[in-house]
Amino acid sequence: MRLLLKNVRAYSRDGDDTCDLRIGRGRILARARGLAARRGEAVLDLGGRLALPGLINSHDHLGFNLFPPLGDPPYASVYEWAKDVYQPAHARIRDVLRIDAYDRLMWGGFKNLISGVTTVVHHDSLPRRPHRRRLPTTVLRRYGWAHSLGYGHDIVKAHHRTRRKPFILHAAEGTDQGASQEIDRLENLGVLGPRTVLVHGIGITPKQQQLLVRRHTAIVWCPRSNLRLYETTCRVDRLDPAIPVSLGTDSTLTGAPTLLEELRCASDTGMVSPERLFAMVTTTAAAIFDLPQGHSTLQPGAPANLVVLATSDETPTRTLVESTLRDVELVVVRGRVRLAAPCWSQSLELGDANSRIDGMPKWLYGDLAGLKRRLRGAASEELLARGPLWNRMEAL
Numbered sequence: 025m026r027l028l029l030k031n032v033r034a035y036s037r038d039g040d041d042t043c044d045l046r047i048g049r050g051r052i053l054a055r056a057r058g059l060a061a062r063r064g065e066a067v068l069d070l071g072g073r074l075a076l077p078g079l080i081n082s083h084d085h086l087g088f089n090l091f092p093p094l095g096d097p098p099y100a101s102v103y104e105w106a107k108d109v110y111q112p113a114h115a116r117i118r119d120v121l122r123i124d125a126y127d128r129l130m131w132g133g134f135k136n137l138i139s140g141v142t143t144v145v146h147h148d149s150l151p152r153r154p155h156r157r158r159l160p161t162t163v164l165r166r167y168g169w170a171h172s173l174g175y176g177h178d179i180v181k182a183h184h185r186t187r188r189k190p191f192i193l194h195a196a197e198g199t200d201q202g203a204s205q206e207i208d209r210l211e212n213l214g215v216l217g218p219r220t221v222l223v224h225g226i227g228i229t230p231k232q233q234q235l236l237v238r239r240h241t242a243i244v245w246c247p248r249s250n251l252r253l254y255e256t257t258c259r260v261d262r263l264d265p266a267i268p269v270s271l272g273t274d275s276t277l278t279g280a281p282t283l284l285e286e287l288r289c290a291s292d293t294g295m296v297s298p299e300r301l302f303a304m305v306t307t308t309a310a311a312i313f314d315l316p317q318g319h320s321t322l323q324p325g326a327p328a329n330l331v332v333l334a335t336s337d338e339t340p341t342r343t344l345v346e347s348t349l350r351d352v353e354l355v356v357v358r359g360r361v362r363l364a365a366p367c368w369s370q371s372l373e374l375g376d377a378n379s380r381i382d383g384m385p386k387w388l389y390g391d392l393a394g395l396k397r398r399l400r401g402a403a404s405e406e407l408l409a410r411g412p413l414w415n416r417m418e419a420l
Contacts, residue, residue, distance in 0.1 A: 078142025083272025086132030
């Protein structure tokens, strides 16, 4: 799609300015005032609405977002929580896991799209071959992973096999001594390094911080999940500034329903400024996961990933932190419109609204109605309605 966005309040590192954005071949081709429409371009006059680079969710388990929050916190560690919750024979687990795996991934994709996420880091395996039904947002594929020291893979082998790509695992997730010891164990195994990304990091000690600085190791912060399970979270305000930190939702099993709600939770901790939170879901995350140069900017040559929000009198970063799902009016993923308010979808000849998100009509890419029909055919409405997004994402 060739697209010209007129009168956009477009974010830049120096603030924001009102301009036009020309999009084509999946990239931002031009950013200037008074761009004239070219033949074949779809034109939208956004009337001064705020455009930000598409958001990056640095940690999600896409297939687990049909679950409601489970467990009876607080817990001392992820292993204690898993022992309590993961009972495959129990109906609350069994009936969700019986649902087609790709449909569960698709639901997780919609969860991210509706909050302006254009790239999500999925902490699990993905189908090797692309599915005929494309996920509605980009899912990172260049990475290696292990669950944690306590579960799953041979971490050393998985780490060595990854090579030159980010290697992601849960670590120091808890408040007990074992959680803190995991950082030293990973060092002894030779796993810490510049491409290693540790998720959670609650138990990191001041001494271990310096180790992470020397190893150039990054952290993904998931405050909503941490506060629910352990009544505390990684003190990112006390981390050495040299440690890169990005933000992730985790799945609805433990974390926030969407990245916008995770941003508000993170802001409510009082640990970080809106400016740093914005970086956590854009430029810092792009650097941690080695995304292409120019990613998470709205400059010419950058991938055309962007989200348009209802305007406010606040700064762009404050606007993002205070936004809700109702404020997301346009999402473009690699140059393709994936979500649009009805007025924009009609102008683009995409059709009328086909969904309601928190009661607000939206046009969504894909087939949310068909997905919900398949999910109802695989599980009871009662079970599905327990999920925090089931009644918030309605198909029309």
